Amino acid sequence: IKMVVAYIRPDKLSDVKQGLAEAGAPSLTVTNVSGRGSQPAKKGQWRGEEYTVDLHQKVKIECVVADIPAQDVVDAIAESARTGEKGDGKVFVLPVESARQIRTGKSGPEAV
Amino acid sequence: IKMVVAYIRPDKLSDVKQGLAEAGAPSLTVTNVSGRGSQPAKKGQWRGEEYTVDLHQKVKIECVVADIPAQDVVDAIAESARTGEKGDGKVFVLPVESARQIRTGKSGPEAV
Amino acid sequence: IKMVVAYIRPDKLSDVKQGLAEAGAPSLTVTNVSGRGSQPAKKGQWRGEEYTVDLHQKVKIECVVADIPAQDVVDAIAESARTGEKGDGKVFVLPVESARQIRTGKSGPEAV
Numbered sequence: 001i002k003m004v005v006a007y008i009r010p011d012k013l014s015d016v017k018q019g020l021a022e023a024g025a026p027s028l029t030v031t032n033v034s035g036r037g038s039q040p041a042k043k044g045q046w047r048g049e050e051y052t053v054d055l056h057q058k059v060k061i062e063c064v065v066a067d068i069p070a071q072d073v074v075d076a077i078a079e080s081a082r083t084g085e086k087g088d089g090k091v092f093v094l095p096v097e098s099a100r101q102i103r104t105g106k107s108g109p110e111a112v
Numbered sequence: 113i114k115m116v117v118a119y120i121r122p123d124k125l126s127d128v129k130q131g132l133a134e135a136g137a138p139s140l141t142v143t144n145v146s147g148r149g150s151q152p153a154k155k156g157q158w159r160g161e162e163y164t165v166d167l168h169q170k171v172k173i174e175c176v177v178a179d180i181p182a183q184d185v186v187d188a189i190a191e192s193a194r195t196g197e198k199g200d201g202k203v204f205v206l207p208v209e210s211a212r213q214i215r216t217g218k219s220g221p222e223a224v
Numbered sequence: 225i226k227m228v229v230a231y232i233r234p235d236k237l238s239d240v241k242q243g244l245a246e247a248g249a250p251s252l253t254v255t256n257v258s259g260r261g262s263q264p265a266k267k268g269q270w271r272g273e274e275y276t277v278d279l280h281q282k283v284k285i286e287c288v289v290a291d292i293p294a295q296d297v298v299d300a301i302a303e304s305a306r307t308g309e310k311g312d313g314k315v316f317v318l319p320v321e322s323a324r325q326i327r328t329g330k331s332g333p334e335a336v
């Protein structure tokens with residue numbers, strides 16, 4: 001069992017949800033986050049005041065999978081989230097030791 | 113050390129906090145999230161427009177434990193979050209390699 | 225590859241971002257969360273009604289690193305987030321099995 005964690009552009013959420021469904025991994029959890037990657041902070045001006053934009057709005061996606069290879073899920077997210085511009089995001093895979101579906105009490109891969 | 117991650121119904125948060133305290137795992141972090149499980153998206157109508165509800169408000173709970181078995185924490189969450197209806201949520205256990213308590217500087221299981 | 229997860233005081237976010245940048249780990253994701261540690265819930269009164277404050281606003285930081293030791297990142301966060309008062313937070317390290325940078329398609333440590 002693996003947890004695929006992705007940070008993507010908010011306006012790519014809809015495409016990613018569709019990409020995941022087509023890859024056979026429709027279940028997911030979405031969180032509003034902000035973050036920065038490797039670009040240095042950007043300085044701007046507002047009414048004569050200098051300010052720094054260094055955290056950008058992103059969406060975090062968590063998708064736990066058991067039946068399909070985590071790399072297929074990574075591919076599906078990366079393809080559907082890509083624009084080719086800086087800020088497209090990252091996808092990470094974390095190990096998961098156990099799973100439980102609350103309604104049924106099922107454990108293991110079939111609980112995912 | 114393990115991190116127990118649960119996605120539950122928002123209106124079950126209070127019961128789950130109590131269940132965790134009774135299980136000897138009072139520490140937790142709560143995040144507002146939205147998500148979908150294995151049910152297909154639901155279509156509705158609003159003022160003649162069709163819309164699709166496919167993400168439901170949920171609460172994510174993270175509970176890192178060292179002294180008590182992670183499965184006891186999974187049991188406590190699953191029991192207190194259960195209604196028996198679709199949408200009750202899931203609980204996953206992830207491995208944690210190290211812990212640090214910031215105030216005391218303590219590391220390892222006693223930092224959890 | 226490791227994911228360093230920290231729960232800190234919201235008003236320490238700016239110091240922690242600077243601490244991370246100085247430690248050579250500028251990339252991070254920030255989430256607004258609430259939580260409780262090991263202190264019992266605090267009871268208060270408001271207009272004659274008793275209430276319990278048991279969840280405090282915190283900020284969660286996720287910082288995935290590959291080139292620098294995760295413990296250096298833990299040190300950087302813990303030093304910059306510390307006030308010495310209860311509620312300073314915790315830092316955990318989780319294993320990460322793979323990484324992908326969406327824009328470039330790069331995988332592995334150089335994708336982080």
Ligand SMILES: Nc1ncnc2c1ncn2[C@@H]1O[C@H](COP(=O)(O)OP(=O)(O)OP(=O)(O)O)[C@@H](O)[C@H]1O
Nearest residue numbers: 007035036037038086087088089251252253288327
């Ligand atoms: N190492 C990391 N740890 C935690 N979060 C990260 C990390 N790298 C990126 N993120 C998250 O992903 C978001 C998008 O990152 P971004 O795509 O800008 O990465 P990048 O390495 O700068 O790539 P690019 O050069 O294509 O912009 C960030 O705002 C942050 O939320």
Ligand SMILES: Nc1ncnc2c1ncn2[C@@H]1O[C@H](COP(=O)(O)OP(=O)(O)OP(=O)(O)O)[C@@H](O)[C@H]1O
Nearest residue numbers: 027028029064103119147148149150198199200201
């Ligand atoms: N595999 C998963 N990966 C990530 N998040 C998940 C996953 N499965 C469920 N979730 C989260 O848990 C929430 C509740 O899921 P839900 O209980 O509907 O799962 P289910 O498998 O459809 O079970 P049920 O048939 O009882 O509804 C989802 O809205 C989502 O936030």
Ligand SMILES: Nc1ncnc2c1ncn2[C@@H]1O[C@H](COP(=O)(O)OP(=O)(O)OP(=O)(O)O)[C@@H](O)[C@H]1O
Nearest residue numbers: 139140141176215231259260261262310311312313
């Ligand atoms: N074991 C844990 N699992 C999940 N989240 C935790 C855990 N411990 C702490 N947290 C998160 O960190 C925040 C701050 O915790 P806190 O610093 O109060 O921990 P503590 O053990 O009570 O230490 P202190 O005695 O210094 O207050 C909590 O509000 C919660 O969000």
Ligand SMILES: [Mg+2]
Nearest residue numbers: 037038039087
């Ligand atoms: Mg970038």
Ligand SMILES: [Mg+2]
Nearest residue numbers: 149150151199
């Ligand atoms: Mg469901």
Ligand SMILES: [Mg+2]
Nearest residue numbers: 261262263311
């Ligand atoms: Mg405390």
